[in-house]
Structure formats: C-alpha cells, structure tokens
Amino acid sequence: MRSLTILGATGSIGASTLDLVRRNRDAFRIVALTGHSNVVALAALAREFAAEIVVIGDEARLPELREALAGSGIVATGGAPALIEAAQRPADVTVAAIVGCAGLAPTMAAIEQGRTVALANKEALVSAGAVMTRAVAQHGTTLLPIDSEHNAIFQCLAGNDPAHVRWITLTASGGPFRDWEFGRLAKATPAEAVRHPNWSMGAKISVDSATMMNKGLEFIEAWHLFPVGVERLRILVHPQSIVHSMVEYRDGSTLAQLGPSDMRVPIASALAWPARMETPCEPLDLAEIGTLTFRRPDEVRFPATRLAREAVVAGGAAAAVLNAANEIAVAAFLSGQIGFTQIVQCCEDVLAYGLPSSPQCLEEVVAVDLEARARAREAMELVP
Numbered sequence: 479m480r481s482l483t484i485l486g487a488t489g490s491i492g493a494s495t496l497d498l499v500r501r502n503r504d505a506f507r508i509v510a511l512t513g514h515s516n517v518v519a520l521a522a523l524a525r526e527f528a529a530e531i532v533v534i535g536d537e538a539r540l541p542e543l544r545e546a547l548a549g550s551g552i553v554a555t556g557g558a559p560a561l562i563e564a565a566q567r568p569a570d571v572t573v574a575a576i577v578g579c580a581g582l583a584p585t586m587a588a589i590e591q592g593r594t595v596a597l598a599n600k601e602a603l604v605s606a607g608a609v610m611t612r613a614v615a616q617h618g619t620t621l622l623p624i625d626s627e628h629n630a631i632f633q634c635l636a637g638n639d640p641a642h643v644r645w646i647t648l649t650a651s652g653g654p655f656r657d658w659e660f661g662r663l664a665k666a667t668p669a670e671a672v673r674h675p676n677w678s679m680g681a682k683i684s685v686d687s688a689t690m691m692n693k694g695l696e697f698i699e700a701w702h703l704f705p706v707g708v709e710r711l712r713i714l715v716h717p718q719s720i721v722h723s724m725v726e727y728r729d730g731s732t733l734a735q736l737g738p739s740d741m742r743v744p745i746a747s748a749l750a751w752p753a754r755m756e757t758p759c760e761p762l763d764l765a766e767i768g769t770l771t772f773r774r775p776d777e778v779r780f781p782a783t784r785l786a787r788e789a790v791v792a793g794g795a796a797a798a799v800l801n802a803a804n805e806i807a808v809a810a811f812l813s814g815q816i817g818f819t820q821i822v823q824c825c826e827d828v829l830a831y832g833l834p835s836s837p838q839c840l841e842e843v844v845a846v847d848l849e850a851r852a853r854a855r856e857a858m859e860l861v862p
C-alpha cells in the first residue's frame with residue numbers, strides 16, 4: 479500500500495487522481511488533501527478517503543472546514559504555512575497539482591522530503607527551474623512528470639541513454655483557436671478559450687492551451703526534466719491528442735507514447751511507477767480514430783512558444799518572469815479586463831523591461847515572481 483498526499487485535491491488533476499484511488503482502494507492510503515476555497519468539496523473528499531489531514535489555502539474558510547469535519551477525527555488546518563506543513567508529512571508519493579506559482583513552496587517542501595513527487599504543477603518548475611532541479615538531486619527525490627507530454631517522454635526515454643537522443647518532440651493539440659484567423663483571435667472570449675476540444679481541465683491551463691503558452695511552459699518544463707539541450711527540443715501540432723509526445727534517437731528510431739486524451743493515463747503511470755495499474759479508460763481504437771495528423775506550429779498567430787524558447791536561451795530569471803506575467807494576464811483575461819491577444823503581448827512587454835538577477839534559492843524565486851506580477855499589472859494598467 480502506498481501513502482499519498484494530493485496538493486490541489488479539489489481541482490481537475492486532483493479529481494482524476496482520486497478517481498484512480500477510488501477504484502484501487504487497497505493500493506493507497508491518503509495522508510493529506512489540500513484545496514483553496516471549496517470547503518464543501520474538500521470536506522467530502524476528506525471524509526470519503528479518510529484523510530489524516532486536510533488543508534484549506536484560504537485561511538478565512540478554516541472555521542467552516544472544521545465545522546464540516548466535526549466528529550470525523552480528521553485534522554483541518556489552513557493558510558500557506560499549513561500547506562507547506564502538509565507537504566512535509568511523510569507520504570510515499572505527493573501529487574503536486576496546485577495551479578500556478580501558489581504551488582511552488584508546498585511542492586518544494588515535498589521535494590525536500592526526498593521521496594516521490596508526481597508533478598502536474600508545471601508553473602512551479604518553470605518558475606523555480608534550477609532551484610527545483612537542484613533540490614531534487616540534493617534530496618535524492620524521484621520526480622515523475624504527470625503532464626501528459628512529459629510523462630510520454632519519460633516513458634519513451636526509459637532504458638535509453640539521453641546522449642543518443644536526436645529530437646524530443648512535444649505534441650500540442652493547438653487549442654480551441656488553432657484554425658482561427660489572426661484577426662479573429664483578438665475578439666476571443668473567456669468562454670470560448672476555456673472550451674478545449676480534447677481535454678477537460680482547469681480554467682487557467684485551458685486558457686494557456688488556447689494561447690499556446692501551455693506548450694511554451696511545457697517546453698521549459700521539458701528543458702529542465704530532460705537535459706538534452708534546447709536545440710533538440712521541438713513542438714509539433716497534433717490536433718487529435720493521441721500521440722502525447724515522442725523521442726527520436728540517432729539511429730532513426732522514433733518512440734512515441736499513445737493513449738486516450740484522459741489524464742488518468744499519465745497519472746496512473748506516475749502513481750504505479752515502475753509498475754502499472756488498471757485505469758477505466760477505453761482501449762485505444764486506432765481504426766476508429768482513423769487519421770493522425772501533424773503540422774508545424776504557427777508562431778505568428780501564437781507567439782507564446784517563441785517567448786518560451788527565448789526565455790530558455792536568456793536563462794536566469796526569464797522563465798519565472800514569463801510565468802508570473804502570464805498568470806496575471808490570464809487572470810485579467812478571465813475577469814474580462816484584457817483581450818485574448820493581450821495575454822501573450824503582456825508577457826512579451828514584461829520580459830522586455832529587462833530581467834532581475836538569476837534567483838539562487840526559493841525566496842529569490844518568490845521575489846522575482848512578485849516583482850514580475852507587479853510589472854505585468856503595470857504593463858496592462860490594471861489596478862494593483
């Protein structure tokens with residue numbers, strides 16, 4: 479039996495993870511579950527899975543959570559320091575599934591325990607970069623990617639020497655606007671942007687998929703996870719989202735991982751690694767799907783992946799700045815304060831301000847993140 483902590487249990491990845499746990503009750507024991515503000519959902523999950531402890535990020539909701547858990551014997555805490563304490567509890571596997579840089583400190587705390595961290599929270603790795611990968615090495619932590627592309631690459635690299643890699647190709651669905659004319663993009667609404675054609679996900683990553691910033695962040699994530707060099711990483715648009723990524727070796731062999739567009743597949747791969755576990759996903763019926771297509775990304779309509787590549791090349795604080803500006807811009811777009819194409823424009827503007835010096839520890843990453851957020855609000859003339 480594996481003990482499991484889920485940071486971000488009330489979200490889309492949290493729900494997919496707990497669905498697998500529900501179907502494999504004998505294989506997992508829940509240590510900690512966290513959520514941000516949805517007390518009802520968090521309390522229900524805590525009771526269902528008999529969690530040892532639950533944490534609500536928004537501390538103001540803690541009395542409500544305690545009331546909802548009265549008589550259950552489950553410990554309830556709240557606020558950012560409590561998230562970190564929960565992540566420090568011994569658990570065989572911690573699923574890092576908080577959205578955005580809000581997940582950085584708890585994810586780092588889990589990494590510092592030296593066990594296994596299954597990473598969905600790509601923003602944390604993009605922002606902290608070498609600070610995180612150094613902590614992974616220093617504490618002997620096993621970092622397993624849940625992001626479907628990186629999970630695919632991880633599987634395709636198994637047993638191979640990365641020195642033989644010619645290309646790592648990240649596939650991208652292209653998002654809901656992949657066939658839209660440039661002129662129409664400026665008028666895209668939040669409702670249109672979150673309606674992803676293939677995947678059901680949280681609002682922030684859905685908007686990132688629409689701008690292609692999701693692929694940009696994933697490019698940076700891949701650069702950290704699979705150090706083959708920026709020139710060996712590329713992106714291919716694959717509208718069917720069946721091939722989740724591929725690795726081509728110097729002998730001309732290309733290995734790909736295929737599967738349904740269901741996050742339970744990569745999550746199961748991480749939860750059971752190095753073994754395999756059952757998922758309820760339908761077997762892949764390629765005859766039914768019939769056609770798999772691929773095309774090059776269009777960085778004129780979708781410049782986000784260019785910005786990400788430039789951030790990798792610039793190094794230092796660039797990726798953290800890009801991520802922070804994007805988080806602020808996506809929130810501003812979702813609340814109707816800016817238009818769709820202004821999201822990536824804001825990121826480019828903030829990067830053009832010039833970069834703070836390279837962060838060397840978690841506190842410095844957080845400082846860079848905060849500064850870039852302030853600049854993003856300034857660039858968009860938002861009220862702070």
Ligand code: NAD
Nearest residue numbers: 486488489490491513514535576577580598599600679680
């Ligand atoms: P979501 O919005 O559905 O859920 C986010 C979770 O984080 C929730 O539990 C929420 O309560 C919690 N949270 C939000 N703000 C918080 C804060 N300030 N403090 C503490 N907790 C907070 O998001 P999601 O789609 O599940 O995505 C989670 C992460 O996984 C993201 O980094 C995303 O990029 C990544 N990811 C998601 C998918 C997917 O299919 N959903 C696929 C690949 C990667």
Ligand code: MG
Nearest residue numbers: 625626627696
């Ligand atoms: Mg992905």
